[in-house]
Amino acid sequence: MRIQNLGPIKDATIKLNKLTVFIGNNGTGKTLAAYSVFAFRNWLENSFRPEFFNQEEVNALMDSGEVIFPVGESRDRLQKQVVSAFNRLNNNGEYFADFFKGPNLYVRGTSKITIDAGDLTTALRPIKGMAQSYVTGVADGDTVSRHQYLLVSEFADDYKTVKVTRTEISPMKVEAKNAPILAQDTILNYLNAGISRLFLDLYANSCYLPAERIGINVFRAQLNAQIVRERFANPGSRLNGIQQEGDVRYPYPIESYINYLNSSLMLLDQPYRKDMENEHALMTELVPGDFTFDSDNDKLAYTLDDSEGTSRSVDFNLTSSSLKSIFALDLFLRQSDNMSWLFIDEPEMNLHPTRQVAVTDLLYELSKTGTPVVVSTHSDYVVKELVNQMLTDKVDSELGNQQSAENVSVYEFAKDGVTDLGDISARETFANFDETTDNINQRYYQLLDQIERNSGDDADE
Template identity: 25%
Template sequence: MLQYRFQNLGPIETGEVQVKNLTILCGENNTGKTYGTYAIYGLSKELSHLEMEFPELIDMQNEDVGEIQVDLEDALDQLDTKLDTVCFEFSRNLFRLFSVKFDAFASADIGLQVDIEQFKNVLRETEYNSSIHYASFGRLQFLKKLGTLATRVISTGFLTENKIQKQLVASLGAQILSRYVISDLFSETFLLPAERSGMNLFFKELNASRNELVHDLGIGLVNDDLLDVRNKLEQNISPYAVPISDYLQFLNRLELYANQEGPFVDIAREIQTNIIKGTYEVKNQQVFYINQDGKQINLHVSSSTVKSLFGLVFYLTYMAKKGAYLIIDEPELNLHPDNQRKLARALAKAANRGLHVIISTHSDYMVKEFNNLLMLSKLTKNREEIMQKYGYTEDELLKPTDVAPYLFIENRIEPMLIDPNEGIIAETFDKVINSANQAADDIYYSLQEEQQDGD
């Protein structure tokens, strides 16, 4: 339903990525995968605040009516124009996302195409009956039934003769109704950067350094010594890209998020049981690992696997919800091949349940495990026997139509083929593996010849 277009984005001269339940980005180092995931993340953030236009709500402030019916189809037909405007501004300000100078992305162009008709069908399958109270003025109620794109908006308690309150009704109504509509298309996006292991350990120290400089900045403002403060900032603070800064902010708000477990908590528990062999605990702004013996261990002395998976487990436990987007840069980070396979199955399960999972990976093991899940979904004979033998479950199996694999290669992005009998054709890994195997064979047989000659 969403197709992102990239031009002149870092090493990417041109390319497109269609986001599905599971989107897999592969390619060699320095081919632009992180550029792509950051751009998707940044644009998703922008679009989550998109406000649509509903002419009926404008009429509501001009007439003494307490109830109107809004046709969402009319608003959706104007969505392409809205998206073009947002994408244009986002492309112009792309340097802010990466915290670099403007010239670095002066010619970049990021676009987004939405299948409007498909989105309309999705909206027809949603319903809501929700009320919003605004201070002591009144209440706005929004009602939508299944199978329709019409929404009733009911205003009660607002003074019809009060022009300001009537304008407030129209403005609030547009904002709230936009959230209902857009949330099904541009839901919350969470990104786990490749730097997460170090950030999980040192986020308090990172904050301390910045707070000290902010304090110095305040002194500088008092003393009018702004030039010295500016120089100190430039010398001592490395600029963070927005996804990095947002992840740091997430780490500083852990206790605020850890209120109520969400619908993906069972997957988080599977990762803890099957991979890290323990649990996490957040207490007094510190993260601890609790091993199988119940011993509390500071995160900084735990294994690299425990460090790298903390953010994912916490997100799945408390924050993930159906329709949201989870982006992971190198999910295989610090994982043994067997654990990479287990993580692939957990991510497949989350994707099947409605979480949009986007990963950039160098892991042949993860791709092969996704292939197993793709092939098993097509298998009929001996399927139950094989699944039982290797511990697969039905909710892990992947449909080819739900998976979008891409290869970043030579300044472009190419879709990878999904073969019904083999799964994803990942030549980028196959060539390396075949070359390594060929080298091993040549070395082995050369050693054998030397031994025979010596005998």
Template identity: 25%
Template sequence: MKISIRNLGAVREAEIDLKPLTVFVGPNSTGKTWTAYVLSGIFGPYGFRNYLNESNIDHILDEYPVLNEIFQQVNSRKSANINLIEFTDQYGEAHLNKVIAYAKEWMPRFLGTNRCVFDELIVSIHLAEAKGKLLETLRREVFTRSLSSTRSLKEKDQELMYFYSESDNTEENIAEVKTSQDLPSSVVKRFLLESVFQPMHRSLFPDTYVFPTERPGFVTFPLDRTFVSKDPVQRAVSSSGELLDQSSDVTKDPVVIVPVAIPIYTFYRMISKVYTLSARTSLLRGSAATKEYTRLAQLLEKEILSGGVQFSAPEPQLGRELLFRTTNDINLEIPVASSMVKEITPLVLYLRYLARLGDLLVIDEPEMNLHPAAQVRMIEFLALLVNAGLNVLITTHSSYMVDHLANLMKAAATNNPKKYENLFFLERTEAFIPQDQVSVYLFQDGTATSILSAEGEINWRTFSNVSDKISDIFFALPLPEEDEVADA
């Protein structure tokens, strides 16, 4: 899937081939994080919701006569259907580009800025080989929605989506039908458009999760109290994605609303949601894929954290704490645990409670707070996630991670990968990743350049130039005895 981006902050023009594992490298302030964030906004629910605003609904229906016809039938309480696969095949890419075209309008809110403008931002998408996978997933999955007594349903391994009314002669259903008939047409239109287009988006990526660089701080918040509180003044984050200034004396001063970037807000909501889940939630996640993600969470704890992440109580309750259990069976509150624990805990929680096959993870600098040995373990672990069906996009300044990624691709290309398993840190061939599943981009000089060669080498100089400079300085300085002679 190729995404073209123009005029996004430091990025004048770039084309990104989004692969199951996509890596952004380069100097600071070259546009890596903004690019990663705009992709998360486009493929996550935020971009679609902004596209489907009330003022745009009639215009969208006018663009698709087949949907306008279905609306007339549904609004008259008649049954209707649409071949969702054919519709997506014909209009899917054009629809996604229309959604993306609205990015220039929502980017200031998305990034939490009042000072940056994005009037010249241009983003476009070309599905390419991803189109086949999109249609295959769309055909395989079940999608259903309801609006009062009106239902939409696409069954497993079927192409048609049906719109129909469920009713009988009971007083309850007669009242429901009347309520449905009284619904504003705009509500019915939104229901129709969400029923048709949301499966398309979820077939690309069921959900998108951003792990911002602020994550170690947020994971220390007492989110159990925040989540159960009914007093909006006591909430740390409002439903509109804005932080409440807790320094205000709410008994005397008005509450101060501070805009916060949507990726940070949604990360906060993700961690908050986990606090409301039962310990049995991870055990009840039934598919083979979700069970594998639970196993991977345990592997992450064992091989990188060297300890376990757990709640102080199995069920949601006031005062429930997130704890880190050391190898010596000592329980520590997360705020007093190491920076590495704060860094990795959110990923453990995501895998244990939320991960679904096909999700997109956007991780800003996964090497933060990690020793070099942990960094190379982390890139092996991220490759494990990709091979388990997740999509991962990272920004990084870690030469260890990027250089070791080349090893993982080289090992995957060998005739007998098992032979080389013990050379690696996690000692698992599942961490070996084929080159065609990887893209690596160097952000520099206003663009992003692919630096992964056909031979599997990652050709970057952004770190080696610094290393060379350090060596040059060392050898340019005199030895102590030479310095004494020079002074004499």
């Protein structure tokens, strides 16, 4: 991804990875860079319309019941479509202007956010196969001959081709008013979205946890009361011809988090995913109790067993700031889709150093097990624990286990530009953090020396 003339960012190139980390001083553009990546993911998941099938191929599928596509050409075609369509958004800049909601951030005609095929490396995830069904019909007076079809898309020939087969399931006659006939272009869009899922995680549900999350968590009820008659609209809705409603007041990542919070509280009744044993253990270290939600009274609480095994509950607003900071991460781990992207600003926020280490371990584990993570941080504990995790993977790779340190990208933001730090596990120091620590220590010893000299002068007198 290339970001040009966006706030303090003049020109930065960022390679999206399984774990992408932004460090640097305040006001250098870290959050805006994370916003930019989220702008891409939001558009891909909600607004991109793939053109995998053409009408001729659909007709062939209807007639013969089977079509075959070469995998390599299909992936390349989809890549080119995504890159071209996203980059064209800069032509009028409407999507980005709605997304950032700041007159001095994305400036139409000057600012640009573009991607290339390399940015899709982590998004192109071929899966073994998938099934979907659709319903169509033929009108016959007041009735419709209703036909339901099952499509099975699977990789064949050792992943060299994709085969799509079509089987009729249940033909039946129903009243016309109960079976609207799908138009051919609707079926085409439906099939395109389905088959493209083999290559693109179009249905992922990226989650952005902004630095404002603690305030939003605490004042959730008041925010809901304030916006009860309004709807926060996705900036991509206008791209699909949907009229936006409501007064969009915040950058979309913040609005997205408000929507996410309101729609996800029922997840607290759900267990963590079965494939998340390691993540669950790390989360238990961060959150030893349980968050609960009383939907009847719209109340959040936190419950913890005391030393005698008695459960004690406290209102969410009275919990520690660390629990408020981690709350949304707990919700995220209860989602059913492990293809979601996680964006988090300042994961260290309000956490003791020991818990900053634990949350780093959790984010690293997520990135290794299929959840791409984008982080912006001011914490040297986060970065240095990340180094330890990468070094651990290097040790494990020498023992025959898979190395994943190469799947981490760290970028340092400064007033004079953005630098790719490369393999940070090979670095002994980080000027971004260490210069401040060294200055504090140097000043400390200077003051001790001065006190000692002053004491000597007093003794001489």
